[in-house]
Amino acid sequence: MDVGMPLPPIRLQPIFRPMIWGGEFLRPWLTGEPSSELIGEAWLLCDLDGTCSRIAHPDPGKTLREFLLRFPQFVDNSGKNADGRFPLLLKFLDTKLDLSVQVHPNDEQARRLRPGSLGKTEAWVILHAEPGSRIYAGLKHGVTAADLRAAIAHGRVADVLHAFEANTGQCVFIPAGTVHAIGAGIRLFEIQQSSDVTFRLHDWDRLDPKTGKPRELHLEESFACIDFQRGPVAPADEVFVECPYFRLRRRAGRFQDCCGDACRILVAFDPHSTDRSLVGELHMGNDRHIELRNGDTWLLPAARSYSCALHDTATILECEPRFGP
Incomplete structure (x- = not known):
């Protein structure tokens, strides 16, 4: 492409991420090819170190990072995107099992706990939900740090989480600091800050089939990031989210x-x-x-x-x- 010519739109290739809670839907849907492993996430747009989207059209194979280094004005015509990186990560999720109960840091907390990383505020749009599938979003009113620690110790985490039945078309906004988990039987779209920092509070007492051991929890990092003032998060029927990111x-x-x-x-x-x-x-x-x-x-x-x-x-x-x- 000529630097002086109007820039065309670009189509991106998905990046498939195997997960222990993933399903069989995403790879066949997006590529027409069968899947030999459980795919939990398809990253639609990503510009992280070590994981970057590739262009499908009109410059097949080139990475998004290579393209944006040559054409920084493609993303931002105002000069405000100082580091030149794409600031968002977009993905589809397919959950055959419940995801862990988790929380993400804000920008300041990420700089302290995971230097070099951004925080992670995100939003979801539910594309499909099996009957009875659940979303956990926020703590119930009045839950304190001591209450949450006791619930974790006694295996009663679900008792302190706000939950609702997932329905196709719902939109859920999850600011950094919100305790959350996506239940089984859900396909959704997610938009988030360009970050892969997740702190697990609880993993439903399951074992990782690859290791035969529980996955790592991050209790102290989680408690350093939780916003205990936020309370329950309700879904919206209208898909419209406007936030600083x-x-x-x-x-x-x-x-x-x-x-x-x-x-x-x-x-x-x-x-x-x-x-x-x-x-x-x-x-x-x-x-x-x-x-x-x-x-x-x-x-x-x-x-x-x-x-x-x-x-x-x-x-x-x-x-x-x-x-x-």
């Missing part, structure tokens, strides 16, 4: 917009389809129409207009990074 919203039908000073990420899916079927079209300026397929992740350059035409049951989860005032 990102904006997330759901879009459907036909729409047009402009990316402004920050790029946009479009994640396309159809809840009624389980393959890579066509779900709509994307158009930018004089570029040709680009097919949107179920599960696609497209990164759109800053300062460019775009339009989408989606099929009746299709949805775009539109994400935008925030770079501060």
Whole structure:
């Protein structure tokens, strides 16, 4: 691509992450290939040291990091993204078993506990939920540090967690410091700060099948990060989150917009389809129409207009990074 030419949108390849709680859905859905292992996460966009997304189109094989070093204006047209790294991580999750009860640090806590890392505020959109599946989000009203320590010691952690039945379409905002766990039987989309720092409080007394031993817990780090004032977190039926790190919203039908000073990420899916079927079209300026397929992740350059035409049951989860005032 010529540095002087208008930058095109880029489609990213997913990175599959095996997990002991994962399922069999993500790899066949996103690649059409069978899965020989339990995949818990498909990282749709990632710019971490050691793990970086690769471009599927129009520059196949090149890493997102290589691309952004050459075209930093793609992500941020204002100059506020000082370190040049992509500030968000996007993923799909597929839970065959419950995830651990966990908490993430804020930026200040991450700098102290895991130097060089960011904190992790995140939001989820539930794409599919089996009947009776549960989300644990926040502590019940009035739960103190002493209450939580006692519940962990006596194997009663679930008793102090706020929980609700998961339903397709719900949106859940999880600021750093919120104790949470995703239950079994759920597929969801997650947007988060670009961080892989997780502190486990409780892992449901299970053993890691690879080692035959319990997975490591991080009790003191967890208690150093928990916000005991937050209390329960309720789901929202509308998908709209605006916080200092990102904006997330759901879009459907036909729409047009402009990316402004920050790029946009479009994640396309159809809840009624389980393959890579066509779900709509994307158009930018004089570029040709680009097919949107179920599960696609497209990164759109800053300062460019775009339009989408989606099929009746299709949805775009539109994400935008925030770079501060």
